[in-house]
Amino acid sequence: MDGRFDPTQADRRWQERWEDERCFEADSSSDKPKTYILEMFPYPSGRIHMGHVRNYTMGDVIARFRRMQGHEVLHPMGWDAFGMPAENAAMERKVHPGSWTWANIGAMRDQLKRIGFALDWSRELATCDPAYYGHEQALFLDLFDAGLVYRKESEVNWDPVDMTVLANEQVIDGKGWRSGVPVERKKLSQWFLKITQFADELLEGLGSLERWPDKVRLMQENWIGKSRGLHFRFALVDGPAGIDEVEVFTTRSDTIFGASFLALSASHPLALAAAEHDPDAAAFILECNAGGTSAAEVETLEKKGFKTKFEAKHPFNSNLRLPVYIANFVLANYGTGALFGVPGHDQRDYEFATRYHLSIKRVVAQGRDVASEPIGTEAEGGPGIAVNSDFLDGLETRDAAAEVIRRAEEAGWGRASTIYRLRDWGVSRQRYWGTPIPFIHCDSCGVVPVPRDQLPVILPEDVSFEIPGNPLDRHAAWKSVNCPTCGAAARRETDTLDTFVDSSWYFIRFASQPSDRPFDRFEAEAWLPVAQYIGGVEHAILHLLYARFWTRALQHIGQLGIAEPFAGLFTQGMVTHETYKAGDGSWLSPGEVRRDGDDWVHIESGHPVASGRVEKMSKSKRNTIDPEPILAKHGADAVRWFMLSDSPPERDLEWSESGIEGAARFVQRVWRLVASVSGEPGDDKDLERKGYATIAGVTAAIEGLQFNKAIALLYEFASAIEKAPASAARDGAVRTLVLLVAPMAPHIAEECWDFLGETGMIIDAPWPGFDPAMLVADEVTIAIQVNGKLRETLTVARGLDRAALEAQALALEKVQRQLDGGTPRKIIVVPDRLVNIVA
RNA sequence: GCCCCUGUGGCGGAAUGGUAGACGCGCUCGACUCAAAAUCGAGUUCUGCAAGGAGUGUCGGUUCGAGUCCGACCAGGGGCACCA
Numbered sequence: 001m002d003g004r005f006d007p008t009q010a011d012r013r014w015q016e017r018w019e020d021e022r023c024f025e026a027d028s029s030s031d032k033p034k035t036y037i038l039e040m041f042p043y044p045s046g047r048i049h050m051g052h053v054r055n056y057t058m059g060d061v062i063a064r065f066r067r068m069q070g071h072e073v074l075h076p077m078g079w080d081a082f083g084m085p086a087e088n089a090a091m092e093r094k095v096h097p098g099s100w101t102w103a104n105i106g107a108m109r110d111q112l113k114r115i116g117f118a119l120d121w122s123r124e125l126a127t128c129d130p131a132y133y134g135h136e137q138a139l140f141l142d143l144f145d146a147g148l149v150y151r152k153e154s155e156v157n158w159d160p161v162d163m164t165v166l167a168n169e170q171v172i173d174g175k176g177w178r179s180g181v182p183v184e185r186k187k188l189s190q191w192f193l194k195i196t197q198f199a200d201e202l203l204e205g206l207g208s209l210e211r212w213p214d215k216v217r218l219m220q221e222n223w224i225g226k227s228r229g230l231h232f233r234f235a236l237v238d239g240p241a242g243i244d245e246v247e248v249f250t251t252r253s254d255t256i257f258g259a260s261f262l263a264l265s266a267s268h269p270l271a272l273a274a275a276e277h278d279p280d281a282a283a284f285i286l287e288c289n290a291g292g293t294s295a296a297e298v299e300t301l302e303k304k305g306f307k308t309k310f311e312a313k314h315p316f317n318s319n320l321r322l323p324v325y326i327a328n329f330v331l332a333n334y335g336t337g338a339l340f341g342v343p344g345h346d347q348r349d350y351e352f353a354t355r356y357h358l359s360i361k362r363v364v365a366q367g368r369d370v371a372s373e374p375i376g377t378e379a380e381g382g383p384g385i386a387v388n389s390d391f392l393d394g395l396e397t398r399d400a401a402a403e404v405i406r407r408a409e410e411a412g413w414g415r416a417s418t419i420y421r422l423r424d425w426g427v428s429r430q431r432y433w434g435t436p437i438p439f440i441h442c443d444s445c446g447v448v449p450v451p452r453d454q455l456p457v458i459l460p461e462d463v464s465f466e467i468p469g470n471p472l473d474r475h476a477a478w479k480s481v482n483c484p485t486c487g488a489a490a491r492r493e494t495d496t497l498d499t500f501v502d503s504s505w506y507f508i509r510f511a512s513q514p515s516d517r518p519f520d521r522f523e524a525e526a527w528l529p530v531a532q533y534i535g536g537v538e539h540a541i542l543h544l545l546y547a548r549f550w551t552r553a554l555q556h557i558g559q560l561g562i563a564e565p566f567a568g569l570f571t572q573g574m575v576t577h578e579t580y581k582a583g584d585g586s587w588l589s590p591g592e593v594r595r596d597g598d599d600w601v602h603i604e605s606g607h608p609v610a611s612g613r614v615e616k617m618s619k620s621k622r623n624t625i626d627p628e629p630i631l632a633k634h635g636a637d638a639v640r641w642f643m644l645s646d647s648p649p650e651r652d653l654e655w656s657e658s659g660i661e662g663a664a665r666f667v668q669r670v671w672r673l674v675a676s677v678s679g680e681p682g683d684d685k686d687l688e689r690k691g692y693a694t695i696a697g698v699t700a701a702i703e704g705l706q707f708n709k710a711i712a713l714l715y716e717f718a719s720a721i722e723k724a725p726a727s728a729a730r731d732g733a734v735r736t737l738v739l740l741v742a743p744m745a746p747h748i749a750e751e752c753w754d755f756l757g758e759t760g761m762i763i764d765a766p767w768p769g770f771d772p773a774m775l776v777a778d779e780v781t782i783a784i785q786v787n788g789k790l791r792e793t794l795t796v797a798r799g800l801d802r803a804a805l806e807a808q809a810l811a812l813e814k815v816q817r818q819l820d821g822g823t824p825r826k827i828i829v830v831p832d833r834l835v836n837i838v839a
Numbered sequence: 840g841c842c843c844c845u846g847u848g849g850c851g852g853a854a855u856g857g858u859a860g861a862c863g864c865g866c867u868c869g870a871c872u873c874a875a876a877a878u879c880g881a882g883u884u885c886u887g888c889a890a891g892g893a894g895u896g897u898c899g900g901u902u903c904g905a906g907u908c909c910g911a912c913c914a915g916g917g918g919c920a921c922c923a
Binding site for chain 2: 340540662793
């Protein structure tokens with residue numbers, strides 16, 4: 001054996017052997033306990049980046065670890081292959097989105113294989129493959145049959161650059177999540193999935209997801225936004241034809257006596273009725289609709305209203321008349337699109353009332369406040385005691401609210417109800433590169449599903465991207481089809497599905513992939529739920545909520561007996577790197593700069609460079625590090641090792657050259673240790689104990705996804721072995737180390753295993769165990785404190801009694817010096833741990 | 840505005856209420872070498888010659904004992920945002 005381990009040779013050799021022997025193909029009929037490990041599948045953008053490497057390394061460690069523990073592991077990989085970038089590439093480079101995507105998949109698959117992931121490539125799938133999206137179309141029709149899919153004319157978020165509709169979740173700060181331009185409002189007929197039907201289930205289900213980060217559960221909870229309150233009606237005085245009341249929703253029914261106006265959204269039926277005979281009202285509505293939705297605009301937007309000629313009667317006092325306004329701050333799609341304003345206890349209503357000189361009445365008193373004290377310069381939003389509120393006076397907010405609901409229900413003008421912030425999921429996209437929605441539009445039969453035997457509806461190949469918009473819409477031959485019901489000439493639906501639909505069930509297809517249907521229920525259930533799902537926190541709401549919904553929808557229609565798809569979730573941090581900016585403001589890549597003392601200079605020009613913030617690796621900031629040359633230089637194990645060390649996995653990891661070098665050093669260190677195996681006899685109790693402690697620690701750390709801790713323990717163990725004299729125990733420790741390193745650095749581990757003369761591959765070796773009794777040392781180090789401060793340590797036999805410990809501690813010179821002749825007031829003794837002398 | 844998270848050496852970060860700074864990076868010194876790389880050894884929170892003293896964002900509290908628990912504040916990050 002040579003002095004150095006050569007990863008370039010070994011990596012490929014083991015990767016080929018794993019592949020040739022089909023080691024990582026999961027057997028659905030295995031008797032072993034089944035474990036499903038999954039990382040969020042990548043979009044095939046062209047190249048693997050460090051974020052992928054980190055993500056997949058973590059999953060790979062768990063997968064290999066579980067395998068060594070005797071589990072049958074499913075660890076698949078595929079491609080989230082539909083989406084905008086392929087169309088953009090098509091426009092820019094005149095290539096077909098399909099050929100671009102498939103070429104990228106090929107390149108990225110090769111890259112992943114060179115990192116040595118234990119993946120079951122036999123189950124690889126790509127969502128742009130008709131063999132995948134055809135089944136998706138079938139599932140979509142199943143959901144349609146179950147009434148979970150509907151079509152509705154609705155105001156949508158229109159991205160004027162991408163020329164498509166966006167889901168609410170894809171609008172960030174009023175801008176398209178991809179294009180970054182302000183979203184416009186537009187009315188279109190869209191397909192929707194009834195996610196709101198599952199709002200409560202999705203909320204309740206979060207409680208069972210104990211192995212999810214609290215943060216993600218909280219984000220989903222907020223997103224679903226459950227509010228309990230009262231729906232009730234205000235009768236109108238002289239309402240227009242057909243409208244004699246206005247329904248509102250409130251969570252603060254206790255403030256009902258503080259109402260001083262009603263406000264309607266611009267698209268409320270009563271607002272439209274008002275506009276019919278009043279050009280001023282119509283103009284105001286237009287103004288409201290023109291308003292942008294960006295955060296900046298919303299923040300600075302003044303509360304404005306238009307006073308209609310209608311008045312509403314207060315439900316508890318029909319003599320009290322409230323003016324009805326159309327107001328720009330009322331949301332059309334939350335609650336009923338109308339509200340009653342309580343300026344005293346809602347800041348937004350306060351601003352509105354101030355502007356239009358409406359009365360601001362106190363109906364809740366807090367602390368020392370008294371009923372007669374006026375509201376100050378701000379609304380008082382918190383709970384308190386009802387005042388100036390007739391029969392509610394003296395009741396606490398909660399009780400007052402309940403009392404109003406009780407009376408409203410009794411009198412029949414309102415009912416307790418719950419509403420959600422969550423909206424139904426609009427899935428129509430006016431794009432080419434997506435799953436065609438399997439419907440046909442017939443002039444006489446309406447919207448007709450494509451018959452099952454005609455699935456998949458395949459995307460046409462001959463399309464052009466010369467003009468913006470949806471090429472499917474211009475493709476006359478593809479579009480024209482006969483109506484399946486009446487046979488007359490009809491048109492295909494040209495919208496495609498949101499790509500989040502594709503990723504809402506891929507984990508089921510991984511588990512079971514028959515050719516004639518989306519999945520086999522029993523095979524899928526054998527693997528699901530995913531034991532450990534790993535991905536970026538950016539999917540905390542969108543993807544994870546949709547996938548949960550889709551799974552529950554399948555359960556609802558009896559296709560799958562699983563409620564939650566991901567039993568364990570882990571969101572890993574990003575891989576970051578310092579940024580560099582040249583004098584002219586342009587970004588420079590790490591390869592273009594070099595260190596010069598404490599400063600950075602541009603290598604080519606020698607000009608000074610400003611080093612900026614450490615940020616997520618991104619093309620625009622040019623601070624990316626391509627994994628490829630790093631792999632070639634240091635080998636897969638060093639890259640994997642570095643991805644796991646240093647930072648806790650949920651935090652960001654800053655890429656550093658010295659970090660990867662340190663990792664490569666450790667790989668060589670393992671190799672040298674294996675070469676130092678002596679064959680000499682003899683035991684070494686301390687080293688054995690250290691070995692057991694390391695096994696226990698590493699096992700717990702991997703189970704808790706604390707890879708950085710596992711690695712620290714392995715470094716410590718390696719140091720201990722290096723220092724130990726030759727013995728059989730030392731040789732055994734080296735073997736243990738190799739086993740423990742195997743999930744993280746599998747290539748060197750196989751190489752070492754082979755060198756040690758073990759039979760079979762290390763991927764199949766059992767994970768080492770230990771006897772907990774062996775972890776206990778004979779001697780323990782006791783901390784000796786005076787007044788809680790450490791003064792000395794003492795090594796004593798384990799289990800030494802309190803009196804002996806106390807005596808030994810008091811005898812210490814340093815303790816005596818601290819006591820300075822005085823008598824201790826109290827002595828705390830924790831056996832095997834510490835003695836604290838209180839002076 | 841509301842909700843949540845995080846503050847520990849030069850850096851990444853360890854610490855069931857019980858020896859703060861494990862482990863890694865960097866740095867210093869030493870060994871090996873003609874020299875370098877690689878490797879090995881010693882050291883590395885601050886302050887002090889030392890004994891000692893101070894020290895986990897700030898201020899207070901609980902406790903024999905607080906990085907850890909409680910309260911207030913400061914700073915950074917994230918999520919939601921006219922949600923009735």
